[in-house]
Amino acid sequence: MLTIAKEHILDHINPNANIKLFGQEVNDKTFAISKSDMLIKGDDKDADNIKPDSSFSKDGHAGEPLIISFQIPPTQRLEKRGGFH
Numbered sequence: 001m002l003t004i005a006k007e008h009i010l011d012h013i014n015p016n017a018n019i020k021l022f023g024q025e026v027n028d029k030t031f032a033i034s035k036s037d038m039l040i041k042g043d044d045k046d047a048d049n050i051k052p053d054s055s056f057s058k059d060g061h062a063g064e065p066l067i068i069s070f071q072i073p074p075t076q077r078l079e080k081r082g083g084f085h
Contacts, residue, residue, distance in 0.1 A: 002034070003041050021046040022064060024055040 002021045009017050021043065025031035031052055038047035051060030 002046075003037055003043065006043075020049070022049040022051075022061050024051045024053055024058075024060045026052070026054040028052075 002023050006019050006021060009019060021038070023034060025034055031050065035047045035050045038044070038050065049061070053060055
């Protein structure tokens with residue numbers, strides 16, 4: 001999701017934008033997928049900015065300036081609890 005947003009901004013909004021990606025993922029599998037996606041696409045520095053744990057309960061990027069934040073709720077957990085009808 002982060003790399004797609006970055007590509008969209010650079011391709012369609014501002015090709016000169018300075019974009020730094022930061023993220024957190026509580027699920028081990030999707031955490032690994034996110035980091036590997038960035039490494040495959042050549043975003044080595046951004047891959048170091050992907051942290052484990054939930055961004056809702058533990059800030060893995062304390063002290064970093066925040067300009068825009070995309071937060072996606074943990075949909076799998078909502079589904080298991082009957083949150084979607």
